[in-house]
């Protein structure tokens with residue numbers, strides 16, 4: 001497409017890619033944003049049932065504590081440089097009106113995720129950031145100190161590439177694992193992907209009649225028991241849907257299970273009406289998960305820059321990495337913060 005390599009090609013126009021493009025514009029980094037789908041921000045539009053809980057009003061230290069290990073150690077530099085207040089400030093400065101919930105979660109005041117995506121659309125338009133949509137990158141090859149992004153029928157040269165292609169959940173939104181394939185093709189380790197923040201299948205006999213169809217917004221909790229010992233507990237929503245049990249409390253338990261991989265465990269559900277114990281429940285599939293646990297190995301990426309340790313000029317941000325957080329705005333915050341750090345590193349690189 002061009003004989004002169006662009007300074008930065010951002011692959012993926014989701015949360016991380018859009019924040020990266022906005023940061024690049026702010027930092028004066030010449031970039032092009034490349035998106036597989038016809039439109040950017042498809043997954044962001046469906047977040048929090050279309051309302052987009054884009055961060056939580058917390059200090060960086062508290063956010064890192066809630067993320068837990070190994071994510072906290074890896075994301076420390078990124079989150080400290082781009083804490084929730086900076087994310088909210090950046091969106092507010094671009095004209096987004098923000099609503100704070102009692103528990104600190106931040107949403108657009110309109111209750112519409114589209115307003116957040118529009119903010120990024122406006123930044124791209126005003127900054128004349130080139131956007132190549134409907135253009136899946138098929139392969140990524142090092143070429144003479146730069147990278148060749150291969151599309152069907154043409155290619156693009158870039159001095160630096162930021163891979164922001166997302167995880168594997170809700171593949172209809174465009175996150176189909178291409179970034180993992182790029183990483184593998186370049187010799188980088190990719191941790192096995194599994195569902196995080198997901199519901200569990202109902203037992204074959206179904207739910208007890210007193211619970212079937214019930215949704216508990218308050219007074220409920222879920223806990224993970226391993227060998228009879230409670231290892232994790234979370235208060236919050238629990239919903240007994242026909243096929244599965246869902247809700248924030250259950251989702252956060254599933255994240256603990258995905259990270260710790262106990263051989264056997266029980267999920268204990270407490271509601272104001274009583275309790276229920278599920279032994280070794282099976283999770284809903286990865287394509288239905290809110291987040292992917294697994295992805296490009298954290299050992300392959302320098303947490304101070306988001307640059308691949310072995311491959312100069314190659315950066316990763318967002319869910320393509322083996323990072324994930326609990327429900328409540330943590331996952332978008334991670335995508336934004338890692339993207340900002342990657343672009344900052346490109347801006348500082350010679």
Ligand SMILES: Cc1cc2nc3c(=O)[nH]c(=O)nc-3n(C[C@H](O)[C@H](O)[C@H](O)COP(=O)(O)OP(=O)(O)OC[C@H]3O[C@@H](n4cnc5c(N)ncnc54)[C@H](O)[C@@H]3O)c2cc1C
Nearest residue numbers: 012014015016036047048137165166174318319329331332
């Ligand atoms: C139902 C649901 C609700 C959620 N709610 C929340 C919430 O309220 N708060 C929160 O913090 N998190 C939420 N999340 C999680 C959050 O949306 C993700 O963690 C976040 O979007 C990850 O950002 P990302 O940029 O890494 O990936 P994505 O947003 O998935 O973006 C990746 C982009 O890369 C593009 N792409 C992929 N391959 C290629 C290729 N080869 N070439 C070009 N482009 C490519 C894709 O089309 C996609 O647009 C939710 C997720 C789901 C599924």
